[in-house]
Amino acid sequence: MKFYPEICSIKDQRMKPFIDPDEIWNLINNTKSTAERVGEIISKSLGKQRLTMEETAVLINTSDPGLIEMIKEGARELKKRVYGNRIVLFAPLYVGNKCTNNCTYCGFRTSNKFAVRQTLSDAQLVKEVEALEDNGQKRLILVYGEHPAYDAEYIASTVRTVYSVKKGNGEIRRVNINAAPLDIDGFRIVKDSGIGTYQIFQETYHKETYKNYHLGGKKSDYDYRLTSLDRAQEAGIDDVGIGALFGLYDWRFEVLGLIRHTNHFEACYKVGPHTISFPRIQDAASASIDPRYMVSHEEFIRLVAILRLAVPYTGMILTARENAMVRKEVMKFGVSQIDGGTKLEMGSYSASINEEQDLNKEQFKINDSRSLNEIIDELLDDEYLPSFCTACYRKGRTGEHFMEFSVPGFIKRFCTPNAILTLAEYLEDYASPATAEKGWKVIEKNLAESDPRQNIREIRRRIQCIREGQRDLYF
C-alpha cells in the first residue's frame, strides 16, 4: 500500500525522525532551576496540563534536595489526586528468543552462542497460558526476539491462540505485544488479531550511543526503530507504548527523548503514547555495558517522578527488573502498572519444578520473583487496589489514560468499580485464604470511601453475582 507522509507541524512529519540532539543538550545545558519555577511547573502539572520540554528540563536540572523533595511530593500528589490507589497487574510471556540482532546488553543477542534458543510450540504456548490463568492473570504482554520466524502472521497467530485458551474461570482478556518493529501492513495484520498495546522501546534516543550498542541486524538502524510506532499508528494501532533502557546513556537525555517522542505523536496523531516504560539495565549473560551511565536508585526515583509530572495522562509501567523494595518505593511516584509472578525463562510458567534463574535461558536477570499472590498481598497491605481491568479496550474506549485524566468522574464511574470487580474475581478464584480476607476488607473500604453519587448498589449487586459464579462483569 502506498502512503504519502504528511507534515504534522513545522518540526514533525509522520514517519520521519524527530530527535535533534542539539535541541535536547541545549535544554539540559542552558535551563536554570529556581524554587519559583519548580513550584510553578508542579502547579501546572497538578492543574492537569502536560509539561513542555523546557519545563521538564527545569525539573531535570533541579539539584537542591528540598526542591527534589517538592518534585517527588508533586508526583505523589498527582498520582493520588488523579489516579487514586489502583495498580493494574500483568505478566510477560516470552514466546520465542531467536534473534538476529546483536544488542550488546541483551542475553538473546545473536553473538551469545551459549543462549538456549527456543520458540514455544502451539501446545507449549497453550500450557503456559493455562498456567498463567491458573495464577489469576488476565492481561499478558507477549515478548519475542527479532527473527524472520516471528513475522506479523506468526505474532498474530500466537495472539489468537492466547485468546482462545480458557481454563476454569480463567481467560486472557488483553494481549499486549513487545516485539520487533514491523512495516505498516505487518502492524495491520497484528492489529487485526485484537491486540491491546504494541510496545517498542527506543532503548536510547542518543544516536551515537545507539550505534555502539546495536552491532548488527535490523535493529542497528536507529531511524527505522525511532519511526516504528509511527507505522503502527498509520496501521490504526493507537495504543502504543514507548520506553528507554536507562543505563545506556545520560538519563537526562533519555527523559527528554521520551518527552520529545510524546510531542511527536501528539503533533502527528493527536494522541500521546498509551504507556511509558523506563526499564533499568540489568545483568544479562556476558552483557557488555559501559558503566558510566548507570542510574542510581535516587536518580531512578527522581526520573520517574519527573516523567509522572511531565506526561500526567500517560500510563507508567514498572517491571520486575527492579527488586521488591525499589518497586514499593517507586510505585508511590506515579506508576500505574506492574507485572506480578514474572518468569522470564521460556516455558517456566508451566514447568513443575522451580529452577534457579539461568542467565543463558533468560534475556536478563529479574529481581522480583514473587508470586502474583504475594505481590497482591503486599499491594493490599499498602492500601492499593489491585486491578485486572480490561474494560476500556473491550468497550472500544481507546485513549483510556487520557480519559481517566480528563473526563470528570471517569475514574469513579469506570476505573474504581472495574478494579473492585476484577479484584473480587481474583479473590474468589485464585487468592490464598489470608489474601482473600484482606482483599474483601480493601474492597469494603473502597466502597465505603466511594462518592455516594456513585452507583454503589449496582457495584454490590455485581459483586454478589461474582460470588454466585458469574464472571467478566464490567462497566
Ligand code: SAM
Ligand atoms: N526483541 C524485541 C526488541 O528488542 O524490541 C522485543 C523484546 S526485548 C526482548 C524487550 C526489551 O527488554 C528491550 O526493548 C530492552 O529494553 C529490554 N532489555 C534487553 N536487555 C535488557 C537488560 N539487560 N536489562 C534490562 N532490560 C533489557
Ligand code: SF4
Ligand atoms: Fe534481540 Fe530484542 Fe535482545 Fe536486541 S533486545 S538482542 S532485538 S531480543
